[in-house]
Amino acid sequence: MEKEDVVIVGAGPAGLSAAIFTQLDGWSTLVLEANWVGGQGTIAYTVNSYPGFPPGDGAVLMNYMEKQVSSPPPDGVGAELKRESVLSIDTKNLVVTTEAHQYQAKAIILATGSTMQKLGVPGEDKFVGKGISYYAKRDYKQFAGKKVLVVGGGNSTAKSALVAKSKANEVILVHRRESLKAYPAMTKRLQKEGIDIWYNTEVREIRGNSQVKTAVVINNETAEQKELAIDWVIICVGTEPNTKLVQETGIEMEGRFIKVDSQMRTNIEGIFACGEITPGHRHLITAAAEGASAGMAASEYLALQMVKKGEMFEGAKNGKYASEYLAMLS
Ligand SMILES: Cc1cc2nc3c(=O)[nH]c(=O)nc-3n(C[C@H](O)[C@H](O)[C@H](O)COP(=O)(O)OP(=O)(O)OC[C@H]3O[C@@H](n4cnc5c(N)ncnc54)[C@H](O)[C@@H]3O)c2cc1C
Structure with missing residues (x-):
């Protein structure tokens, strides 16, 4: 079984943003994507509400994010991106299973977003792609x-x-x-x-x-x-959160969405969720922001796990997470 510090499921704006933060903090990060990198952001037309990005094609913005995640430093953070569909998650042992591999993670970030909702009328399934x-x-x-x-x-x-x-x-x-x-x-x-x-x-x-x-x-x-x-x-009648993976895993739901706290933590230790799979706004900027929060929270969680085991990590030496670190020692 392959080992990673952080496994992120979904390479939309939420998953990619989370990867930037975990990889920058020095945790080996693997992002798994079932379809195309960029998620729904890639099919957004003219994005005009993403700060710093001149109104333009969502695919261009997502291409920038992909490069930032996967390019080696200094152009990017050098996280690993793989085209693999996640089939199941073992929430007890933090094992992620795809069609091709099994990954042992220390933390998992769920960022599976949503897919377009069907209208549910006769003829709909028959004519997809044919009008x-x-x-x-x-x-x-x-x-x-x-x-x-x-x-x-x-x-x-x-x-x-x-x-x-x-x-x-x-x-x-x-x-x-x-x-x-x-x-x-x-x-x-x-x-x-x-x-x-x-x-x-x-x-x-x-x-x-x-x-x-x-x-x-x-x-x-x-x-x-x-x-x-x-x-x-x-x-174009809305979207449905992709929550199939978390069914019967013990992860707590809030209606159709995964329940998280303000740091994007689920009820299960070491498992985080962000973006459209959680309740809240449905925009590129909010997905990215939630991804960043989830990445920081996962990073902090991993650091504290090391401190608990009496191990030193670079962040602690540099004063990062100082308050939590000191709290652990007191
Ligand atoms: C047509 C359209 C236009 C839009 N226009 C705008 C706009 O102009 N401005 C704006 O701010 N927002 C826009 N949005 C909304 C915006 O794109 C979303 O809010 C945002 O992409 C959500 O990000 P996310 O990362 O949570 O999820 P997603 O973008 O949905 O990404 C989730 C990713 O997870 C992957 N995934 C799912 N299940 C698995 C699995 N089992 N294994 C591996 N990977 C998996 C999916 O393939 C997907 O790539 C638009 C959305 C649509 C559909």
Whole structure:
């Protein structure tokens, strides 16, 4: 079994930020990623709320973070990044199992984020990739001259609609409530760009042959139902936290999320969680900030474990964690 001081599960902004802090403190850090490094940040369109990053493509920001984590010093911190999907976590022995390996960790940081929620209507599963997407960025080049239906009401939905409109002939946004959750400025932009917004409208079914052809929509106030000719449907109705890994592990939950304290500690010693898998805001900057907190807390935890065993570590010699160190000795 391979040994690491810290194993981080998930290489989104939360996991990558945590890695910067643990590796900088001198703990060998391994980040495991099941899909693509950068997580949801990579599919964010124009990121305009990340301090110091000029409004731009989320993929660019995540590429910077990846380089900072994996490049050797002085360009980065030199943590290890591996493309492996974590299958299970032994919370008692701090063992992380992937398809390829088992890792013995001294601390584990969970940063598995979330995935796009499904609409749950007939036809949805059949047409994924054949006229249904969960975000516009990947497929927008195919929208040229087409009629696109966007489903949802938040800021991400509004951004999807704007991305679609940059190529499509016509974009209709349907939302089941009487107003959007998106910022008012965003709603104004949608109107300015000529995007039709249908309030109190729900999608009941998506139909077609080999490709999407129509969507059945219903006005939930008047119960009027119609079948709308459409080329593409973008479903953008929120996200679901990736908590499958922690089921039946003894890690305490708070609703759909992992419960953490202010230092991102779970109820199990040595296990931390950060980003969208925990309750709180759902932004790149908050995920990164929580990742940083989790990294610092894990680092401090490891240092104190050494002190408890009577071992010296560089941080203690340099005065880092001095108060905790002194408290241990008193
Ligand atoms: C379309 C879209 C647009 C957005 N736009 C913006 C924006 O403009 N500004 C903004 O601030 N925020 C935006 N967000 C939100 C932002 O991207 C998220 O809040 C942020 O990425 C959450 O970070 P995270 O690290 O917690 O999780 P994620 O980014 O979800 O990363 C989690 C990672 O963990 C991996 N993982 C999961 N399970 C496992 C496993 N078992 N083994 C190994 N790896 C695993 C996943 O593959 C993923 O890469 C947007 C989100 C979306 C979907």
